[in-house]
Amino acid sequence: MLAIRGLTRRFGGITALNALDLDVNAGEIFAMIGPNGSGKTTLFNVVTGVFPPHAGRLTFNGKDISRARTHEIVRLGIGRTFQTIRLFTRLSVFQNAWIALKATGDGLRAERERVEELLRFTRLLDRQDELAGNLNFGEQRRLELARALATQPSLLLLDEPAAGMTYAEVQELIEDIQQLRATGKTIFLIEHVMDLVMGVADRIAVLNFGEKLAEGTPAEIQSNPRVIEAYLGERAAHA
Amino acid sequence: MEYPAAVASIIGIHILLGVSVYLVAITGQLSFGQQGFYAIGAYLAGIGTAIWGLHLVPAILFGTTVAGVVGFLVGFPALRVKGLYLGIATFGFGEIVRLVFLNVSYTKMVGTRLVGPNGAEGFRHVSYIYEGGYTQTQYLGVIYLAVALVAAGVHLLERSKLGAKFRAVEEDEVAAAMAGVNVTAVKVLAFTLSGFVAGLGGALFVHYSTYIDHDMVALPLAIAAVTYAMIGGLGSYWGAILGAVLLISLTEGLRFLQEFRLIIYGALIIVTMVFRPRGLIDEGFVLRLRALFRRRAAPRAAS
Numbered sequence: 001m002l003a004i005r006g007l008t009r010r011f012g013g014i015t016a017l018n019a020l021d022l023d024v025n026a027g028e029i030f031a032m033i034g035p036n037g038s039g040k041t042t043l044f045n046v047v048t049g050v051f052p053p054h055a056g057r058l059t060f061n062g063k064d065i066s067r068a069r070t071h072e073i074v075r076l077g078i079g080r081t082f083q084t085i086r087l088f089t090r091l092s093v094f095q096n097a098w099i100a101l102k103a104t105g106d107g108l109r110a111e112r113e114r115v116e117e118l119l120r121f122t123r124l125l126d127r128q129d130e131l132a133g134n135l136n137f138g139e140q141r142r143l144e145l146a147r148a149l150a151t152q153p154s155l156l157l158l159d160e161p162a163a164g165m166t167y168a169e170v171q172e173l174i175e176d177i178q179q180l181r182a183t184g185k186t187i188f189l190i191e192h193v194m195d196l197v198m199g200v201a202d203r204i205a206v207l208n209f210g211e212k213l214a215e216g217t218p219a220e221i222q223s224n225p226r227v228i229e230a231y232l233g234e235r236a237a238h239a
Numbered sequence: 240m241e242y243p244a245a246v247a248s249i250i251g252i253h254i255l256l257g258v259s260v261y262l263v264a265i266t267g268q269l270s271f272g273q274q275g276f277y278a279i280g281a282y283l284a285g286i287g288t289a290i291w292g293l294h295l296v297p298a299i300l301f302g303t304t305v306a307g308v309v310g311f312l313v314g315f316p317a318l319r320v321k322g323l324y325l326g327i328a329t330f331g332f333g334e335i336v337r338l339v340f341l342n343v344s345y346t347k348m349v350g351t352r353l354v355g356p357n358g359a360e361g362f363r364h365v366s367y368i369y370e371g372g373y374t375q376t377q378y379l380g381v382i383y384l385a386v387a388l389v390a391a392g393v394h395l396l397e398r399s400k401l402g403a404k405f406r407a408v409e410e411d412e413v414a415a416a417m418a419g420v421n422v423t424a425v426k427v428l429a430f431t432l433s434g435f436v437a438g439l440g441g442a443l444f445v446h447y448s449t450y451i452d453h454d455m456v457a458l459p460l461a462i463a464a465v466t467y468a469m470i471g472g473l474g475s476y477w478g479a480i481l482g483a484v485l486l487i488s489l490t491e492g493l494r495f496l497q498e499f500r501l502i503i504y505g506a507l508i509i510v511t512m513v514f515r516p517r518g519l520i521d522e523g524f525v526l527r528l529r530a531l532f533r534r535r536a537a538p539r540a541a542s
Contacts, residue, residue: 050413070416079417086414088407090522095403100418129533131526151419 001026001186002047002078002155007056009039009046016042018210019056024155029177029187031197033221034207035230040190041083043207044157048080049073060155075102079153081144083160083190089133093124096132096143100150115150121176122146138169145176156180158189162196174199198222206230244375248447250487251382255440256460257467257479258389262433264468265402266426267409268317271461272329273437275313275336276306278456280438281445282340282356288367288446289354290347295367295381295446302442303435310434314427333461341453361452365445382443389436393476405429437464470511472518474525481520 002024009017016039024030034040045051047058049070058066065073088096097115104110119125122142127135132143141161148156158177162170170193177200181187191197197204197218204221206213208230214221221227256273263270280302287298313332320328340362346355349364356362368378396402407415408425416422445451463486471482486504493503515521 048417050416069421070413071419071421074417074419082414082417086411088403088410088414090410091403091406092526096407099400099403099407099415099420101400102419129530131522147418 001061002188003057003059004043004047005057005059007043007046007058008054009042009051010054016210017046017053020207020210020212022205022212022215024186024188026154026186027181027184028202029181029189029200031201031204032188032190032207033192033197033204034213038207039210040207041159042210044080044159044190047073047157048078074151074153077152077154078157079148079151079155080157081141081148081159081161083163085137085140085144087132087135087140087143087147089131091132092128093119093130093132093135093143094128097146097150100147102150102152118146118149121149137164138166141165149180153185155186155188158187158191160190160192162191162193165193167195170196241375244379246487246491248375248379248382250484251379251386252440252444252447253463253467253483253487254386254480255389255436255443256464257471257483258393258476259433259437259440260464260468261471261473261476261479262393262436263429264473265405265409266429267321267412268426268429269322269326269465270329270430270433271326271458271465272313272331272333273433273464274456274458274460275329275333276310276434276437277441277444277460277464278333278336278340278451278453279309279434280306280441281451281456282362282441284442285362285365285445285451286345286355289349289362289365290345295371298367299385299439299442299446303438306438306441307431307435310438311427311431313434314430317430318423318426330458330461333456333458337453337456340456359453361450361454362445363450365449365451368446369449378447382447385439385443389439390476390480397476401425466508468518470508470518472515472520472524474517474520474522478518478520482518 004020004022007017007020008015020043032040032043046053049065049068049072053066056066057064060073060076060078063076065076094115097118098111101111101114116125116128119128122145124139124142124146127139132140135143145161162173165173174196177187201218203216204218205215206221206227213230214224214227216224256277259273259276260270282302283305284298284302287293287301288295293301313329317325317329340356341359343356344358346353346357352364354364404415404420404425407418407420408422412422467482467486468479469482470486471480472478490504496503511518
């Protein structure tokens with residue numbers, strides 16, 4: 001579905017992504033882990049057209065999106081949430097999701113129903129007239145998800161969706177993600193919370209200094225010595 | 240010339256200036272160049288009636304449309320800069336327009352009078368209203384008809400999805416793009432609309448005053464326009480209207496203080512910026528007002 005070939009992105013003298021090859025297949029939950037600064041969010045930014053790549057090719061469903069602009073990529077069916085919450089705080093909860101709604105031209109009433117459906121799924125329906133800036137942290141995260149879903153993505157990029165969440169909230173998120181996959185969405189997530197990654201991912205890739213260190217099932221990744229050294233080992237040592 | 244009608248005319252024209260700043264401000268673009276669009280609207284509409292002998296309405300439409308087209312063109316370079324830098328760049332645009340009109344001479348003898356923009360002497364005898372036998376009160380009606388049409392248009396924009404997209408672009412361009420919003424189109428559209436509205440203000444002004452020169456479309460007008468929107472508030476277009484009404488009433492009311500009134504004016508701006516950075520009618524105010532109306536409407540709906 002999403003094919004990344006030889007992707008390179010530099011910032012000044014730093015190579016954030018170095019000749020990265022990656023495939024996300026339709027219908028799977030694909031997770032990417034890696035230490036801070038390993039290039040995970042940069043990858044999302046390049047995929048969504050926030051920064052152009054310096055080399056390499058990105059295709060989505062066979063279409064080259066390497067040079068496409070963000071809103072064009074969104075229209076092709078890629079949705080995204082951000083690592084740090086980026087809502088429109090001065091718009092209402094309803095408006096946040098409404099403006100992202102993919103235009104179908106079937107009238108305001110149908111649009112309202114679709115937004116309310118999304119807000120029901122993200123348990124925000126009773127907050128729809130509130131300013132987004134007045135929501136609590138968990139609600140803001142869920143509204144970001146609702147906004148991303150409003151664009152009707154076939155591929156959903158989640159950038160650390162569980163960051164700062166309590167254990168119970170993470171469990172809810174796992175259910176939400178599995179429910180989304182059941183409706184046919186492909187999910188590509190970046191995460192540090194291992195409960196989430198190991199609990200939902202079909203496949204995992206490990207990124208380190210802009211290069212792919214390993215790729216495989218959760219079990220394979222957990223037993224890969226290079227991964228343990230670069231990433232999990234460090235965490236295990238602290239635990 | 241009746242004094243209250245004169246003040247009311249100026250208020251109406253300056254409401255348009257304030258609304259034109261508001262339209263770009265809600266997409267996060269600060270413009271100190273609205274006097275440029277205003278000048279284009281004024282000079283071209285004036286040329287339309289005074290030199291070409293057009294009827295008032297097509298002349299105003301002509302000046303206004305050209306100002307809108309220039310707004311569209313200004314919108315593209317404006318994409319490259321933000322904040323104060325955009326403020327300076329747009330002021331540069333305003334100065335270019337001013338200096339063009341300072342140097343342009345395009346005159347014609349109409350009867351015994353030399354009519355048309357004539358460099359530093361300005362553009363005299365745009366006397367369509369007075370020659371046509373219209374009263375000042377009638378022309379006041381024309382001005383407020385234009386204000387009402389613009390307000391209705393902006394009202395519809397505010398309630399539409401496009402209006403919400405404007406505000407989304409102000410707050411976070413990347414997130415807006417990720418919500419599928421074409422940020423470039425929204426920002427350029429905002430500048431186009433704002434050029435159109437400011438140009439309309441200028442076109443109405445020149446027929447009210449019969450005269451315009453380059454000095455009248457300089458920095459003070461730019462600052463006034465931004466001040467209306469900023470003090471009035473960015474929560475609704477009513478902010479820009481309130482700002483223009485308040486500040487012009489105040490400057491007229493304090494005229495006996497002469498130069499000191501500008502000190503009070505400046506102090507008022509500072510106080511507003513400290514206590515209500517988004518202006519008097521900010522987003523929170525609009526939300527509380529809406530909630531109030533909804534609470535009043537709810538029992539009626541239930542019964």
